[in-house]
Amino acid sequence: xxxxxxxxxxxxxxxxxxxxxxxxxxxxxxxxxxxxxxxxxxxxxxxxxxxxxxxxxxxxxxxxxxxxxxxxxxxxxxxxxxxxxxxxxxxxxxxxxx
Numbered sequence: 001x002x003x004x005x006x007x008x009x010x011x012x013x014x015x016x017x018x019x020x021x022x023x024x025x026x027x028x029x030x031x032x033x034x035x036x037x038x039x040x041x042x043x044x045x046x047x048x049x050x051x052x053x054x055x056x057x058x059x060x061x062x063x064x065x066x067x068x069x070x071x072x073x074x075x076x077x078x079x080x081x082x083x084x085x086x087x088x089x090x091x092x093x094x095x096x097x098x
Contacts, residue, residue: 003055005062005072006031010041021047024061025054028070046077080096 005017014030021027029048032041049055055076064075 001048001052001055002077004044004073004075004077005047006044007070008041008043008045008072009068009070010043010070012041012045014045017045017047020062021049021058021095024049024058025098026050045081 003021008017012032014032017032018030020026021030027047027049030045031038031047033047035042048057049058059074060078062072065072065074
């Protein structure tokens with residue numbers, strides 16, 4: 001299982017997030033996706049902990065808590081969709097057809 005952490009500060013580093021979650025158990029992995037164009041953290045991340053009990057404790061303690069000036073959104077991460085999340089048809093965007 002993995003934990004989704006949203007509404008993160010754009011200045012956060014993986015080590016910062018690891019320290020916060022380490023208070024609730026062993027942190028196996030931290031991921032902070034970055035924007036392809038700017039290289040800036042995208043404002044969310046994922047944390048994997050050693051046990052489900054540790055993850056539950058972290059979620060309960062940290063969801064809606066204030067950290068680095070932001071109220072965190074912390075919950076169980078949803079499984080990644082298969083197929084890369086691409087849309088069918090015209091991509092769902094606005095198109096003019098005459």
